[in-house]
Amino acid sequence: MKGENKKHKNRIEKTRAGFWLSLPIRRAVVYIGLGLFVLGAHYLIAWANTIMFGEVFSTGAMFTAIAFVPLFLVGFYYLGRKLRKTANKYLFASMYDYQKTLDKFAEDVTSTINLNEVAGVTVRTIQQTMQIDNIGLFVKNKHYEPIKVFGFNEKELTKMVSNPRCRSFITALRKPIVYQELANSNYDYQQPQEEVEHARTQMECLDVAIVLPLITKGELIACVIMGRKISGDAYTQEDMRLLESLANRASISIENARLYNEVQGFNKTLKGKVDDATKRLRELLKIKSDFLTVASHQLRTPTSIVRGMLSLVIEEKDLSAEEREKFISQAYEGVNRLERIIHELLNATELEGKKMRLEFRKTRVENILEEIIHNLEPLAEQIKVKLNFNKPTRPIPKTLTDPVKLKEAVTNVIDNAIHYSPEGKVDVLVRRKQDQIIVEVEDTGIGMSKADLRMLFTKFSRGEGILQIHPNGSGLGLFIAKKMLEAMGGTIAAESKGKSKGSKFTLTLPIK
């Protein structure tokens, strides 16, 4: 916020007045403190000697004094440290140990591959050594993303960094940008003057003192934005050398952490895709396996009849002539059934994706329906189903369609209805509605649940209705019917009020 920056500025202004004094003052504090310590130690030894030996400078006294030396040295060392720390803390001097800082940083930053932690270590180290409040670390993905921001207004800082002019300035330069150098314009950046000016005003606006680029393998991967030191001191040459060393080490770690994150992301996506594909494969395998079970069972049943019947006719000696005839005709029926099932199976597999060959002829639909009803009467009688055909009150015009395929499709639908309505009834009617011919097949059979309806016309349906085929069918009749009707420009739909509540199939055919 602008207000906060103003406050910060005022603080700097105040200490600026005495800033040229602060370094000597800090040094003075340490030396005076140490001096007082030495003096105090001297008086302590003198007093101890007087007590023990009666005087200060005897030989015995001197030797005893030497015993104090180690104690003195330890005290001197620790006091010096304490004073320096205090001077740093309260008088904001940054008298750090260059090498130790670098070593510790290297150790900390390589101990983790977590981007957040690496950013945290980097930012904290710079904050502590440079004694600054405002700092932000941005990692470059497609844009500059803030990872850690303290003190600065994150939104405004992000805006500044993402500004394309600033971005290109930072990228082009690849060296730390120090506001004071920009302000003094005593440095040739080898950039157009207005870009330098623009950068300077941007930095002044948000009170940015340094923009530190992190470069690895010649690529700019991140940057650290630093505000001014709390003490108001300028950044020294030594500071800049340390910052550049830190930047070098940090950029490698940040790049590693970023790459690690990327790989983690890829892995997760890949795993997700593999899981989906595996799930789908398992489903398909189950569908295939179910289908094979049904298909093989349906093929085996008529096969067992044919084989069995004929073997009896051939080998059984005490068969009556009547029985012999009956068995032969049942074997014949079995072969026919086998042929029908094979036909449906092949049809269904062939219909997958291929264009159906249709032979269009002008056809009267009621005639076809009459034929179908006539053909299915014996079956209806066998299953004790009442099969009704409601002839249309007015003649329906002929239409251009494939009569053979139409007959097969409608037969499948009515056949289905019969088989699923044992001891019930099936009503078939045909009527004309504008430019469509509508055939309705309604039964009082076992009906269908919502789940069944959804899956009804699929080749391999899953759900409670699956494999609820009637003994003579392959289970593919409705699938084939749908494909055929659609190829002729028609539609087929099913509805049911629920289980045991019957079903109604509605077929439409355009009048052409």
Place this chain on the structure above:
Amino acid sequence: MVVSKKKTILLVEDEPSLIAMYQAAFRSSPYNFLVGADATEGFKLAQENKIDLVLLDVIIPEAEGKVIEFNKRVGFSLLARLKKDPKIKNVPVVTLTNLDSPEDRTKASNLGAVDYLIKANFLPKEIVETATKILNKK
């Protein structure tokens, strides 16, 4: 009333042609041959008669007039019921079906069937031979 020494075989099968076929095949065998066309009838016959062997189809309707539901494998539930009934549980049951998958074979075996025969692979007279072998073992 003289108790017949003849052993009795119960066939549970719904396909009429197959029923006629097996009846003709077992005619010349020394056994009584009973037929149940659905699970309900099959169980009733098993309870009311002394059965020595059951030939059990797996894809059968629950009761007359009901639709066959493939995935229900009604024959297996009938097998379980037979094995639970104290009177019938020691009667050997042969699965006689056209289903052929490892899962079905395992299920039949776990429920206590003594054999698993594929109808399409066996001629009627071969079924008679197998039945004879099992009944003679007792």
